[in-house]
Amino acid sequence: MEVAQVLHMNGGVGDASYANNSLVQQKAISLAKPIREEAITSLYCSRLPRSLAIADLGCSSGPNTLFVVSEVIKTVEQLCRKLNHKSPEYRVFLNDLPGNDFNNIFMSIHSFKEKLQTEVEGGIGPCYFSGVPGSFYARAFPNQSLHFVHSSYSLQWLSKVPEGVDNNKGNIYLSRTSPSNVVRAYYEQFQRDFSFFLKCRAEELVEGGRMVLTILGRRNEDPCSKDGCYIWELMATALNDMVSEGIIKEEELDSFNIPQYTPSPSEVKLEVLKEGSFVINRVEMAQVNWNPLEDWNGVEFESERCESVSDSGYNLAQCMRSVAEPMLVSHFGGHIIEEVFSRFQKILADRMSKEKTEFSNITILMTRKA
Template sequence: MEVINVLHMNGGLGDASYANNSLVQEKVISMTRPILEEAVIDLYCNATFPEKLCIADLGCSSGPNTLLAISGIMKTVDKIHKQGGFQSPEFQVYLNDLPRNDFNSIFRALPKFQDRLKEQMGSAFGPCFFTGVPGSFYERLFLSKTLHFVHSSYSLQWLSQVPELEETNKGNIYMASASPPSVLKAYHQQFQTDFTAFLNCRSEELVTGGRMVLTFLGRKSDDPSSKECCYIWELLSMALRDMVSQGLIEEKKLDEFNIPQYTPSPREVKELVENEGSFSIDRLEVTRVNWNVYENDGDYNVTQCMRAVAEPLLVSQFGKTLMDKIFERYREIIADKISRETTHFYNVTVSMTKTVM
């Protein structure tokens, strides 16, 4: 599986689209807003007021959340400038995701977004320039020393590739308690390689004193196969095994399929940032959000949220025709679990400053 070609959220505005099933992600961005605002304020407290502010949102996806963090950053900057009596900077905003992302939806939404900014902050605000940047954030994306602020939410848990496994992860599609130790080790090594590459690239692209705020889907436990991070995928494995038992999916196809994701602990993030050496950590926090942030139809909404994220990967391995059956069974399994258990996603948020010249 070539991750760069198949890893994207469901586009458009359909029932299974990411745009209509991303309330968990919206909730996480709202929860981490104080950390984002603090980082913006610190950027200005420790630097001159730049006439041009370059911001990158990495793994922006599409839909209502795409411009949510960017809006928060701009509003904080505007407040700082008004309080200090300074002229608003020009904003250059880079929106990055893999090439198969639904960039067209983003571009269509930009005129209304810019009109709202003018209404809320006045005609003296901006101007704002937006650029779509397709490509992997595990490689260089921007000119050297041009970025002032980098944000990413619920994207960096995705790996650049499925880890190369020495043993078959039989019956599982991700790290699980039943996975061989070599599988857990391979996933961890792939995350180490990818996140270090990410830090290296951003170190080249950020100005000294520039800030990054990154939020991973993660875990608080040191156990990489903990239910805190793996349970939602274990339930999908159950649904796929049911398809195998019914003769709808070949067992070999299931055994060959693994999700290219790693959900790190705060300790792992801290160690890799310190080892890479370009950044100092300002804040490192773990939060959690319920699987079902909706008030009603919990099993349906959790299933649709996961379908919006995972369907393109599943289609690449099992074909389109089985998707309804797979997610119908997945919904039944989720309904059973959330009726008897309290289930959460855990988030690791790190705020850091580039310290090297």
């Protein structure tokens, strides 16, 4: 699997699109809002930049894409009014892999800026947008060109499927039956990727620049705990059932592995400390229910989206389909997709009705050392 070619969310605005199936990700972004506000406030007050460069890495497309940018600009404009400063100009860089639906983003920018001008009393400073296609596991920006870097629900994705995992039979990710060499290979790939990510961002951020990352992770230190890999185990159950019925070949399943690693907070902090370019200001964990509507706590979202996701099993299956479908199609072919997700939906609904099911998120705030 060539990850850079197949790892992208479903584009467009159809039933299986990421744009219409990203409430889990929206909830994760919402929960990290206080940390982002802390980062932006301390950054602006310490530097008072006339031109503020913001990068969102793994931006995807849809209603979540510009949410953080809007939030950052509103926070800065409030600070400008409070300090009696002129608004800065905003340079916004939206990064994702080349297969991302950038056209959908670009078509929404004009209305986004118009809406923001009306929402902020007195208007906002000039705002310039750029799309930056490419992997964030490489340099993406010039030296010391960014003030604030944000990424949410992206860094659990690896640059590639780890090598040496051919004996991960019957699994598509880590599980309780994964051999020790497979577990080690996944962890070592995460270490290499995350360390290089930090090195690249350290070169691109100005001294004192801030970075806020929210990563799908796990509370348990065991990489094979349900906390970190249960969702993929349940998808593997659907695929194994299809193997037993002759719909999928066993060797096809055995050669398919998800390029993801859900780290623990200690694993994230260890790599930051080893790389050495950042001060860790804060690390927090938050839980998001597999059905985010169960504990939304009043956060606003479009009512029509709410109405379409009353079935929690269907809701989560569609969410996972918007993320995983391109990888599954690339490996197995498009003819299996409807059957896989029909089975997956039933398995999810069963599990969600019988136990508490949550995603664990790690949010880390860092400052680029001088």
